[in-house]
Amino acid sequence: MRFTVEQRFRTGAEETARAFADPDLYAGFAALPKVSVPDVLSCERDGELVHLRIRYRFAGQLSSAARAVIDPDQLTWVDESTHDLARRHVRFVLRPDHHAGRFRCSGDYRIEPLDDGCRRHATIDLKVSAPFVGGAVERAIESGLREHLAEETQVVEAYLADRR
Numbered sequence: 092m093r094f095t096v097e098q099r100f101r102t103g104a105e106e107t108a109r110a111f112a113d114p115d116l117y118a119g120f121a122a123l124p125k126v127s128v129p130d131v132l133s134c135e136r137d138g139e140l141v142h143l144r145i146r147y148r149f150a151g152q153l154s155s156a157a158r159a160v161i162d163p164d165q166l167t168w169v170d171e172s173t174h175d176l177a178r179r180h181v182r183f184v185l186r187p188d189h190h191a192g193r194f195r196c197s198g199d200y201r202i203e204p205l206d207d208g209c210r211r212h213a214t215i216d217l218k219v220s221a222p223f224v225g226g227a228v229e230r231a232i233e234s235g236l237r238e239h240l241a242e243e244t245q246v247v248e249a250y251l252a253d254r255r
Contacts, residue, residue, distance in 0.1 A: 092216075092217050092233065093215070096215065097211070097213070098210065098213075098243070099205070099209075100208045100209050100211065100244060101207065102248055103208070104179055106251055107211070108174065110250055110251055111174060111181065114131040114134045117131055119249065119250050123243070123246065126239065129146065130145065131145050132144040140174065141174040141176065142172070142174075144169055144170070146167060167189070168188060169186045169188065180199065180200070181200040183198060183200070192220070193220045195216070196215065196232075199213070199214055215233075217229055217232060217233060
């Protein structure tokens, strides 16, 4: 499935793009529900390009039906992203630590200036290969990603306010 998500920030486009490329930002994600503190595995800079690898762990609640087929301890993944700061564009791939053949997720973000801040527009491609339940799992992941991205907004704005 392909879906889009739009976030609005009360911060400038350039500073917002740079915040997402800063490994220090991700410690602030500890306040977000459903994921543990992200673990920044690597950050490599090459001029205006930043390559980040960040491991996430699901920390939310699963239904008993979901726990019957999914071990919550195996819900970990690495977000591999390339941030083009000059273009305010990010390409990413989520790589699951377990069940890699059953899950694919990738996409991009564009950060665009607005009169009162900026907008981050995400296009996300998601595929879960699981007989009978793949579509339902995709919809649940889509919902969770939308929720997570909405919650990121306050963290990013607070992070940038603290740096001023």
